[in-house]
Amino acid sequence: MxxxxxxxxxxxxxxxxxxxxxxxxxxxxxxxxxxxxTYAYFDHRTIDKEIKKLEDNRDYYQGEINSDDKNIQKLYRKEEVEKYAREKYYMKRENEDIYIIDSDKEYQTDKTN
Known part of the structure; x- marks a missing residue:
């Protein structure tokens, strides 16, 4: 042996x-x-990926918050409030007509040959 x-x-x-x-x-x-x-390499790798994803989400939402803050600052003026109401909620003044044109439907053709 x-x-x-x-x-x-x-x-x-x-x-x-x-x-x-x-x-x-x-x-x-x-x-x-x-x-x-407890401090295994593969566990750390998984946690690092999750941290990266959460940081990306944080950055995205921080950008959205900054954008909303700018829009809120604009809405302190009466003209901007009126413009926002007209664009988003289709509000109008008295004796005024609003026409909404949907460009997607306007240029469609029937292709059922």
Missing amino acids: KQKIADLLIKYPFLKWITNRFILATLFFILWLLFFD
């Missing part, structure tokens, strides 16, 4: 390194840190 092991070690010298107890302990430690520890 010892002869077979000695022959294998001569034939495959890397087995001598692998069977070293310090190498085995180091490999065990590395595997433990990568997969099983």
Whole structure:
């Protein structure tokens, strides 16, 4: 049995390194840190992706808040309030008619040949 092991070690010298107890302990430690520890690499990677997604959402909503603040500042003037009401809610003055033209329907053709 010892002869077979000695022959294998001569034939495959890397087995001598692998069977070293310090190498085995180091490999065990590395595997433990990568997969099983509280601070595992793969857990950190997943958490980092989630943090990146949340930061992107924060940036998007911060931009929306800034845009809304600018619109609110505009609405302090009477002319801007009237313009906003006309554009968004189709309000009108007395004795005034509003025509809404839907350009998508205007240029459609019947293609049922």
